[in-house]
Amino acid sequence: MENLFLVCGLSGKLSILMADVHDKKTRSYNMSKIRGKDTKPEMIVRKFLHAQGFRYRLHDKKLPGKPDIVLPKYKTIIDVRGCFWHCHKDCNKGDKISTTSEIVSGKRISAVKRDKIKSQKWKELGWRVIIIWTDCELEPKRKKSIKREVNLNRLMKILKIKD
Numbered sequence: 001m002e003n004l005f006l007v008c009g010l011s012g013k014l015s016i017l018m019a020d021v022h023d024k025k026t027r028s029y030n031m032s033k034i035r036g037k038d039t040k041p042e043m044i045v046r047k048f049l050h051a052q053g054f055r056y057r058l059h060d061k062k063l064p065g066k067p068d069i070v071l072p073k074y075k076t077i078i079d080v081r082g083c084f085w086h087c088h089k090d091c092n093k094g095d096k097i098s099t100t101s102e103i104v105s106g107k108r109i110s111a112v113k114r115d116k117i118k119s120q121k122w123k124e125l126g127w128r129v130i131i132i133w134t135d136c137e138l139e140p141k142r143k144k145s146i147k148r149e150v151n152l153n154r155l156m157k158i159l160k161i162k163d
């Protein structure tokens, strides 16, 4: 009887452990999706900026919310946001996709809240904030994208305007 309990206990514990590992994996996957740290779209922007001679800092810990790309010389922060997770308005990848999952909706809502707070803080500190929407502006899944070229060139022009 005691042995049976032991086995049950262990296997029970094991499955709980496994479930937790899975949750952690899912969580970190979701978080990486939301935060978009070092993602392909961010790399596209970084590569472009570097090739154009812009110098930047990444995930600057000195600034609230550790912004993705910071260009001190231009007093500009570039926030690279995924259309789905950050609910891009008037975008078919952002606001037109409905989800039945409460967890997903909850995460999207908190991402939007965080975005608003971060942008406000950056602006209050005197930074210019440029938002790049990854799915519709960069089309990262396409090898070649005219939209991407246009948007990156627009970004370069905006950066060069001193206000």
Ligand SMILES: [Zn+2]
Pocket: 083, 088, 091, 092, 093, 094, 133, 134, 135, 136, 137
């Ligand atoms: Zn979009």
